[in-house]
Amino acid sequence: MLLFDHAINFDGGGCLANILTNEVFDLVVIGAGVVGCAVARRLTLAGARVAVIEKATDILDGASKANSAILHTGFDAPENSLEVTCIREGYREYKALYRQLGLTLDFSGAHVVAWTQDEVEKLENIAEKARNNDVEDVNIISAKTIAKREVELSDSALGALSVPGECLIDPWSAPYVYLRQSLENGGKIFLYCEVTSGNFDGESWKLDTTRGSIASRYVVNCAGLYGDRVDQRLLGSTTFNIAPRKGQFVVFDKAAGRLANSIILPVPTSRTKGVVVCRTVFGNLLVGPTAEDQQSRSDASTDEASLRALIASGVEKIPALKNIPVTAVYAGLRPACEHQDYQIEKHADRNWITVGAIRSTGLSGALGIATHVLALYEQSAPGHTTLDEPVHPQAAVLAQNEVRDWQREHHGDIVCHCELVSEREINRALEGPLAARSLAGLKRQTRVTMGRCQGFYCRARLETMCSGKFDLFNGKEAGCG
Amino acid sequence: MVEHVSRTPVIIDVVIIGGGPAGLSAATELKRLGIDQVVVLERENQAGGIPRHCGHPPFGMREFTRVMTGPRYARKLVKAAELAGVDIRISTTVVEARPGGSLLIATDQGAQEITARRVVYATGVRETPRSARLISGTRPPGVLSTGSLQSMVYLNKHKPFDRPVIIGSELVSFSSIQTCRHAGISPVAMVEETGSAIARWPTPLYARVTGVPLFTDTRLSAIKGHDNIVAVVVENAQGERREIACDGVILTGRFTPESSLSSCGHLLVDVATGGPVVDQFGRCSDPVYFAAGNVLRPVETAGWSWNEGRQAAHRVSQDLLGKLPSSATERRITLANSLIKYCMPQVLSFPHHRLSMKYLQLRFTRHATGILSMSDDTGTLWKRAMTVFPERRVLVPLRRVVDGCQTGSIQAKFEERSP
Numbered sequence: 001m002l003l004f005d006h007a008i009n010f011d012g013g014g015c016l017a018n019i020l021t022n023e024v025f026d027l028v029v030i031g032a033g034v035v036g037c038a039v040a041r042r043l044t045l046a047g048a049r050v051a052v053i054e055k056a057t058d059i060l061d062g063a064s065k066a067n068s069a070i071l072h073t074g075f076d077a078p079e080n081s082l083e084v085t086c087i088r089e090g091y092r093e094y095k096a097l098y099r100q101l102g103l104t105l106d107f108s109g110a111h112v113v114a115w116t117q118d119e120v121e122k123l124e125n126i127a128e129k130a131r132n133n134d135v136e137d138v139n140i141i142s143a144k145t146i147a148k149r150e151v152e153l154s155d156s157a158l159g160a161l162s163v164p165g166e167c168l169i170d171p172w173s174a175p176y177v178y179l180r181q182s183l184e185n186g187g188k189i190f191l192y193c194e195v196t197s198g199n200f201d202g203e204s205w206k207l208d209t210t211r212g213s214i215a216s217r218y219v220v221n222c223a224g225l226y227g228d229r230v231d232q233r234l235l236g237s238t239t240f241n242i243a244p245r246k247g248q249f250v251v252f253d254k255a256a257g258r259l260a261n262s263i264i265l266p267v268p269t270s271r272t273k274g275v276v277v278c279r280t281v282f283g284n285l286l287v288g289p290t291a292e293d294q295q296s297r298s299d300a301s302t303d304e305a306s307l308r309a310l311i312a313s314g315v316e317k318i319p320a321l322k323n324i325p326v327t328a329v330y331a332g333l334r335p336a337c338e339h340q341d342y343q344i345e346k347h348a349d350r351n352w353i354t355v356g357a358i359r360s361t362g363l364s365g366a367l368g369i370a371t372h373v374l375a376l377y378e379q380s381a382p383g384h385t386t387l388d389e390p391v392h393p394q395a396a397v398l399a400q401n402e403v404r405d406w407q408r409e410h411h412g413d414i415v416c417h418c419e420l421v422s423e424r425e426i427n428r429a430l431e432g433p434l435a436a437r438s439l440a441g442l443k444r445q446t447r448v449t450m451g452r453c454q455g456f457y458c459r460a461r462l463e464t465m466c467s468g469k470f471d472l473f474n475g476k477e478a479g480c481g
Numbered sequence: 482m483v484e485h486v487s488r489t490p491v492i493i494d495v496v497i498i499g500g501g502p503a504g505l506s507a508a509t510e511l512k513r514l515g516i517d518q519v520v521v522l523e524r525e526n527q528a529g530g531i532p533r534h535c536g537h538p539p540f541g542m543r544e545f546t547r548v549m550t551g552p553r554y555a556r557k558l559v560k561a562a563e564l565a566g567v568d569i570r571i572s573t574t575v576v577e578a579r580p581g582g583s584l585l586i587a588t589d590q591g592a593q594e595i596t597a598r599r600v601v602y603a604t605g606v607r608e609t610p611r612s613a614r615l616i617s618g619t620r621p622p623g624v625l626s627t628g629s630l631q632s633m634v635y636l637n638k639h640k641p642f643d644r645p646v647i648i649g650s651e652l653v654s655f656s657s658i659q660t661c662r663h664a665g666i667s668p669v670a671m672v673e674e675t676g677s678a679i680a681r682w683p684t685p686l687y688a689r690v691t692g693v694p695l696f697t698d699t700r701l702s703a704i705k706g707h708d709n710i711v712a713v714v715v716e717n718a719q720g721e722r723r724e725i726a727c728d729g730v731i732l733t734g735r736f737t738p739e740s741s742l743s744s745c746g747h748l749l750v751d752v753a754t755g756g757p758v759v760d761q762f763g764r765c766s767d768p769v770y771f772a773a774g775n776v777l778r779p780v781e782t783a784g785w786s787w788n789e790g791r792q793a794a795h796r797v798s799q800d801l802l803g804k805l806p807s808s809a810t811e812r813r814i815t816l817a818n819s820l821i822k823y824c825m826p827q828v829l830s831f832p833h834h835r836l837s838m839k840y841l842q843l844r845f846t847r848h849a850t851g852i853l854s855m856s857d858d859t860g861t862l863w864k865r866a867m868t869v870f871p872e873r874r875v876l877v878p879l880r881r882v883v884d885g886c887q888t889g890s891i892q893a894k895f896e897e898r899s900p
Contacts, residue, residue: 251612255744298707303617323752325737328612330620406574407592414574414587417524418741439622452741454610457525459625460534460632463639 025051025188026384027377028207028216030195030230032059034171034366035358036222037179038090042370043220043377044182047384051216052179052187053209055194057470058441059434060175062224064362065444066249066300066332068276068289070263071105072364073165075130075138076112076273081341082372084133087361089368094169097367101177102394103170104402106281110166110263111146113317114159119267123161126267130163138163152259152318166263168281170399171363172444176434177395178366183433184391190214191437198234200350207234218351218381220373225297225335227343227356235350240337240357247289247360248302250310251328252321253452256285257400259318273360275313281399282419282447284327287314293336300331327452334360344369346376353377396425398447415465416458418451426462430469437470494518495797496584496597498575498742501530502783503774503790504603505558505567506544510794512565516801519567520597522586524574528562529555530605531628532783536635537659543784552635554783578602578742582769599769599797602757603790604742606775608653609735618703623710623729627657630731634664642729646713647671647693648701650678651734651872653780655687661731668693669727672715674700675847679734679872704730734872736779753816753823754778760811760830761837761879762796763789768808771797778825778842781874796836806830812886814841814855817894820869822846824893833883840876843893845869851897855882858889869895 027043029036032054044050056062071094074087098105114120123140130138139162146153146160183189190211198207204217223230231238257279266274272291279285287310307329315321336359337343343356353376355369362369397404398419405411405422412423429436429445436442439449439462448462449455455462494516497504500523511519527533532540535551542548545557562569570588577585582597608626623642625633633639643666647654650673661668671693678685678695688695698718705712705724712724738756743749749758749766756776757765763772773793774786781789799805811828822844843853848871854864855877862885869875882891 253744254741255750257745299619301617301619301703302615303703304615307615325755326613326615329615406576406587409591410589411591412589413526413572414524417574420574420576420587452610453607453739454612456607456610456626456628459629460637460639463633464637 023215024204025049025214025216026381027051027218027220028053028205028214029220029222031062031222031224032179032189033062033064033222033224034060034175034362035224035355035369037175037182038366038370039220039222039355039373040182040187041178042367042374044185044187045387045390046374046378047386050182050187051190051214052182053190053193053195053207053214055192055210057192057437058444059179059189059191060172060444061440063333063335064171064175064224065440066247066330067171067360067363068249068278068286069168069171069280070276070278070364071167071169072361073135073163074133074364075135075163075165076126076268077133077361078340079129079132082344083342083361083365086342086365086368086372088134089371090365091165091368093367093371094174100392101181102397103174103177104281104397104399106168106279106399106401108166108168108262108279109162109164110265111150112161112163112265112267113146113153113157114267115156117158120158122267123159126161135163135165137165150261150264152320153264154317154319168263168279169363170281170395173395173398174363175366176445177393180393180434181390184393185387189433195230195234200352205351218353218377220353220355220377222355224358225333227335227354228337231354231356235347235352239345240339240343242297242335242337242357244294244297245334245336245359246292246294246300246331247334248306248310248331249286249288249329250307250314250326251280251330252285252287252314253325253327254283256321256324257283259285259320264317275310277314277317281401283400285321287311289332297333300333302329302331325452328450328454342369344372344376346380348380351380396429396445415461416446416448416451418453419447421446421448423465426465430466435469439466439470442466491595493520493595493597494801495520495599495601496582496595497521497601497603498578499523499530499603499605499774499776500528500559500569500571501603501605501774501786502532502558503605503786503793504530504601505562506787506790507601507603507773507794507797508567509562509565510791511798512567514794514798516798521562521567521569522573522575523569523571526572528559528569528571534628534632534635535656536631536663537656540783544787558787575742578746578748578770580747580767598801599771601793601797602740602742602765602770602772602776603774604739604776605786606736606780607739608732609737611732614732614735616701616704618705618714619707621704621706621708621710624704625729625731627653627660627731627733630657631660634660640664640666642666644669644727645729645731646725646727647731647733649673649733649735650680650685650695652680652684654733655680655684657731657733658687658691658693662691668731670725671695672699672701673697675871681873701730736775738776738779740776751823751825751827754825754827756825758827759825760808760828761826761883762800762805762830762834763793763826763838764796764800764805764808764830778823778844792836792838799836805836806832806834812891814891814893817892820845820847820849820895820897821893829883829886829891831883831886833880837883838879841879841882843875843877844873845871845875845895847871849895849897850899851895853877853893853895855891855893857886857891859887862886862891866898
C-alpha cells in the first residue's frame with residue numbers, strides 16, 4: 001500500500017508526482033468520474049485554476065465506468081427536478097460541442113415500446129411528461145409503424161412512443177476529452193490520491209490526501225459512490241446517503257448491431273427505467289441494466305441468473321438475438337440515494353459544493369451539472385476571466401461510423417483485431433497525463449480486448465506493449481512495489 | 482469509411498484469409514496446382530497461426546512425418562509456402578468481406594480494397610471467453626484462455642499466475658497443464674462439468690501423472706477476488722458448493738470459429754458450428770468464398786486443418802476452371818435432435834464429384850448410445866449403431882448420402898437406445 005510516500009515518482013506524465021504544497025488552487029474537484037471531468041472542464045474554461053484528485057489510478061473508475069452510453073433528452077426525467085434541468089442543458093451543450101472536441105453522436109432516436117395494453121395506456125402520460133420536460137418532438141406510433149421502423153422487433157409490440165432526440169455516444173471518450181480540455185488549458189490531475197481529511201480556515205481548504213496535502217480556496221465534491229462519505233469526513237455531516245444500485249449488462253456480438261435502429265426502451269416503473277435494448281456506437285447491441293439495491297459500493301459482480309434473464313428479455317424483444325453470441329458482460333453501480341433528485345448543494349460558509357447522488361443519468365447530465373456548479377461557484381467566488389482561446393483537444397475516435405485510426409496511414413499493426421485497435425492508439429493511450437495505468441483504463445481509452453475474443457489473440461502482445469507501464473495481473477503500478 | 486480507402490484495380494486469383502495450418506497448406510497447394518497469384522493475408526505480424534505459441538509437440542506427423550513443436554512446425558509451413566511462391570502479407574487485417582470477393586483490408590498504409598476471384602476463409606478458432614460463459618462473480622484480472630496463456634508463456638516468457646484452476650477437460654485443457662509446467666506454474670485443480678474427462682484416453686492420465694486433481698460433475702459457479710483472484714466457487718451435481726483457493730483461472734476449450742467476417746458480413750452462418758454454412762466442397766453461400774480448417778467447425782488438430790486446406794486448394798483450382806458442380810442444386814441438412822451438436826457440411830450440392838469431402842463431420846452434445854441415421858423424404862440413406870461422446874468427431878460417408886438422396890431435405894437423426 002501506498003500512503004504519504006514522498007519518494008514516489010512515477011515515470012511519464014508527472015500526474016502522479018507529489019502534490020506541490022506551495023500551490024493554491026482556486027478549486028479542487030474530488031473525483032474524476034464523468035461529472036468531475038465535466039466540472040473541471042467548465043471551471044477551467046471559466047478561468048479558475050483547477051485540480052482534480054482521484055483515488056483510483058485511472059479516471060472513470062467508479063460509477064462512470066459502466067452505463068448504457070445513451071445521451072438522454074430528459075424526456076422521462078422527474079418533472080421540475082434539478083436532474084431534468086441538468087440533463088436538458090447537458091444534452092444541449094453536448095450537441096453544441098461534440099464536433100469541436102471530435103466526439104461522436106449517433107442520432108438513433110428511441111422508442112418506448114408498449115408490450116401490454118396497460119402499457120399502451122401509459123404512453124400518453126409519458127408523452128405528456130416529455131412535453132412538460134420541454135421535449136416536444138415525441139409522438140405515439142402504432143404497432144404497425146413501430147414494426148416498420150424496427151423490423152426485428154417482436155411482433156407482440158402494441159405501440160410505442162417515439163423519442164427522436166435520444167442519442168448514442170461513447171461513454172468514455174467524452175469524459176476523457178472533457179478532462180483533457182481542462183488539463184490542456186492549465187488544469188491538473190492527481191491520480192491515486194484519496195482524500196483522508198481536510199481543514200477549512202475560513203478562506204481556503206487544506207486537503208490531506210494519500211499523496212500529500214493540497215490547498216484550494218474552493219472544493220467541489222464529485223465523489224460519486226462515496227459522495228456522502230466525503231461530505232461526512234470533511235464537512236462533518238451529509239444530507240444524503242448513497243444507496244448503490246447495481247446494473248448488470250449483456251453486450252451482444254457486432255452481428256447483432258443491425259438488429260435495432262433505435263434505442264428500445266420499456267415503459268418505466270416507479271423504481272427503474274427498466275431493461276433497455278440498444279446499439280452502441282461501437283457496433284454492438286447491449287441489453288440492460290438490472291436494478292439491484294446493495295450495500296457494497298465496490299462490488300460490481302455479475303451473476304449468471306441475472307445475465308440469463310437479461311438475455312431472455314432481449315430475445316423476447318428481438319427474437320433474432322437468440323442466435324447471437326455474447327461478447328461481454330459487465331455491471332455498474334449507480335450512486336442512488338433516498339431522494340428522488342440530484343443532491344447538488346452549496347455550503348457557502350465552507351467554500352464547498354457537493355455534487356451528490358448523480359444516479360443513472362450522469363453521462364447525459366454532466367455538462368449541465370458543470371454549468372450549474374459554475375453558476376453556484378461564481379455567486380460566491382470573485383470573477384475569473386473566461387479563457388479567450390481555449391485549446392480544444394480531440395477525443396479518441398472509437399465509434400464505428402467515424403474514420404478510425406486503422407483507416408489512416410502509419411498506425412502500425414492492428415493489435416486488437418476484434419475492435420480494430422491500432423498499435424499507435426495503444427501507445428498514445430499509454431502516454432501523457434491521463435496515461436492508462438491499468439488494463440481497465442486502457443480498455444476505456446482504446447477498447448482493446450473489449451471485443452468478441454476478449455483478449456484471446458492480443459493479450460500477450462498487449463502485455464508486452466504495456467510492460468513497465470502497469471501490471472496487468474496484480475493491479476499494482478509499476479515502480480511502487 | 483469510404484473516403485480513406487485506396488483501391489487496387491488488380492484482381493488476384495486467390496486470396497486466403499488467415500495464415501495458419503489450413504491457410505498455408507491451401508496456398509502452397511494452389512501454387513503447386515499452377516495458380517498464378519496466391520495471396521495469404523495474415524493479421525498477426527508473423528504467419529503460422531495458433532501452433533506458433535504451442536511450444537510443445539506433437540505437431541507435423543501427417544505433414545512432415547516427424548514430431549515437432551508448434552513453433553517449429555509453424556516455421557516449416559511458412560517456409561514451404563514461401564518456397565512454393567505464395568505471397569504472404571503479414572500485419573494485414575481483413576475488415577470486411579463483401580459479395581463477389583471484394584475485401585476491405587487494413588495495413589499500416591491505411592484502408593485498402595482488393596478483389597479476388599476466389600477467397601478462402603481459413604481464420605481458425607478461438608476459445609470461448611469468460612463473458613460468453615456468463616460466469617458469475619467479480620472480474621479481477623488473471624482469467625485467461627489457454628491461447629493467451631500459451632502466447633504469454635511461449636512467446637513472452639511471462640508467468641501470469643502460480644496456482645490456477647483449469648476449467649474444462651478437452652485435449653487443449655491438458656495442453657494447458659503442459660504449458661503451465663513449462664512455466665513453473667502449478668495448477669491446483671481441473672474442473673469438468675460433465676461426468677468424465679472430455680479428451681480421449683489416455684490423455685486424462687496426464688492430469689494424474691502431473692498431480693493435478695480432476696473434479697468431474699463439477700462446474701465453476703463464481704470467481705472471487707477484487708484486485709486478484711483469491712478463489713473459485715465450484716458446484717457439484719448435488720448443488721453443493723465449495724471454494725478452491727487459487728490465483729488464476731484458465732478457461733480452456735469450448736472452441737468457436739473465428740467467423741466474425743461472415744457473421745457480420747453477407748455469408749450465411751451456421752449457428753450449430755459457429756462457422757459459415759458450406760457445401761461438401763467447402764463452398765460458402767456466396768460461391769466465390771470457400772472455407773477450410775477450423776473455421777468450418779470447432780475444433781480439429783493442426784494436421785487435420787492442414788489437410789482440409791490442401792483439399793480446399795484442389796476444389797478452388799477446379800472451380801476457377803468451372804469444373805465444380807453448381808451450388809444452385811443445394812439441399813440443407815437438418816438436425817432432428819439437439820443431441821447432435823452439429824453436422825458439417827450443412828448443405829449438399831448434386832451430383833457427386835470426386836473432389837467432394839469424403840465425410841460429413843458430426844459432433845454430439847453428450848454421451849449416448851443409439852443409432853445415427855441420415856434420411857431424405859423417401860427413406861433412410863445411411864445408418865449405424867454407435868456410442869457417441871461429447872466433443873468427439875463422428876464421420877458419415879458423404880457419398881452414400883449424396884448418391885442415395887432423391888428428394889426433399891436431408892435429415893440427420895440420432896435415436897437413443899439403451900446399450
